[in-house]
Amino acid sequence: MAEQAKYDVLGIGNAIVDVIAPVQDAFLTEQSITKASMTLIDEDRASSLYAALPSASETSGGSAANTIAGIAGLGARTAYFGKVANDELGKTFIHDLRATGAGFDVTPLANGPGTARCLIAVTPDAQRSMSTYLGASSLFGMNDLDEDVIRAAAITYMEGYLFDRDEAKAAFVHAAEIAAAAGRKTALTLSDLFCVDRHRQSFLHLVRGHIDILFANEAELLALYETDDFDRALAHVRKDCGFAAVTRSEKGSVLISGDETVLVKAEPIDQVVDTTGAGDLYASGVLYGLSRNLSLAECGRLGSIAAAEIISHYGARAQTNLRILCGLDAHS
């Protein structure tokens, strides 16, 4: 039996600052950007794309970091591992994460590439198309894992994007092993359809052997199991993990735990502005619910509300008090 956990959720991911700009669809064509997806770019491309981008705003991002910020905003105890550089963007990232109450102690990179940035082009249909320069975040590795923190976290949550770098992937698997050995839970988000395609075998290996809680959207789950039958994909994941939460955009989400299955409606939204972070914040709500032993339906409801908040404005960090929004007691 594991000791009382010091953290409800530890997140591990690429520490990224988002640079968000509204664009027309023609911009994506001109810049050969794959719509609604995440593409890795190098520093030169980041410079030229930024020069072409309209007036932007900068907000801390990073998939797992967004999720951790959301969980902290809901009132749970969180920590985060990710690598920033010792530069202005890195300071911004650290400030924004610590300001949520999350623990963050990874040593910034002193020499080398700058803090990661994700250039996010948001089209009028609220879809976000992401071009990511990983910079310092890609140098996250084994040495950045604080094993005591992993052992002290009830759930260690990791983003699939980490699989794009071998060093990060090794650290990722190692973290999952430490967590399991300490009797803790591990969670994974599949992150992106193309990311699943790039790393399907590794993901399947991990999901079957190391992951207790899986997050994915419908397309990612279908891609993982190479099927176009949603029920079949659900049956697979039910066998492979004990718990999964699968988002289906405006159709809501499906949560499964053991034999139980719950369908959760999407929250109504007045104005869908920018879908960046919708999946990340959905995971915040579900993981918060799990940390409080709430029902599957309640986990899904919290996820839907948090996702709806993020979708209603630019940026992937909440702009309103999530506890109040979710009807949770604001003082506990």
Added chain:
Amino acid sequence: MAEQAKYDVLGIGNAIVDVIAPVQDAFLTEQSITKASMTLIDEDRASSLYAALPSASETSGGSAANTIAGIAGLGARTAYFGKVANDELGKTFIHDLRATGAGFDVTPLANGPGTARCLIAVTPDAQRSMSTYLGASSLFGMNDLDEDVIRAAAITYMEGYLFDRDEAKAAFVHAAEIAAAAGRKTALTLSDLFCVDRHRQSFLHLVRGHIDILFANEAELLALYETDDFDRALAHVRKDCGFAAVTRSEKGSVLISGDETVLVKAEPIDQVVDTTGAGDLYASGVLYGLSRNLSLAECGRLGSIAAAEIISHYGARAQTNLRILCGLDAHS
């Protein structure tokens, strides 16, 4: 008779990046911040206040720069003078301004303080309380004025905030003289109630001798003329300047030109999120209208629409296409 102008509007102001965070009113009390106003702070205070601030987003700001970005977004030809440092925030500021189409060629400061930042605490009532570290922007001076650009601009628009530094104030007055000598118009915004109190005599001198177009909100105009009678204040400004546009929050605005007076209603707004930049974008609409010789009523209408856009989200730069929003032809 002046030559055909190359620029419709040239803006001169403090080049600032905004750091915007939603807070509760208690935060203002704890941090001794004067609500709904602008306070100048030093670098140490900027650091300690930033550390206390919740998770934030960064957007280019600066009152006159916001106005210029808005005018460019409406489709007019603009330029801007303001001083940034040769750092990341400076690059962000330059990118965001040039991306609107505005000309910006002031040499960044190579050594010395960093780019100015304005820490903006936004309370649930959508009021913004600003703490500004002027940094490099305060070193804007006479040498940064490109006299050819001033002579080539139909209107030179300046923000009252510049009066907080003697060097900037001298440059400001000099720019107004160059513009007048070239047969161009000059415009001024009073910027802030406390700014008017600090510099009333200088402002009165400028308004009476050098300014053709005055922007103010009701409180600033009353403070300038030390009266609590709005009609009396309007009579003063009608005598001192040929043209004035005075905003009155949800009551709309009053525009006067010679003997003419027009009342303009505020635009209805679904959700007032953050009033940062409302006055700046109102000025964008009016100055755009003036550049196109539109009626007083139409100038005011464009100002109200642009202000309503800015108020509906965090940040003082437009997130939607202002030409489409204002019903202007999007292709000219």
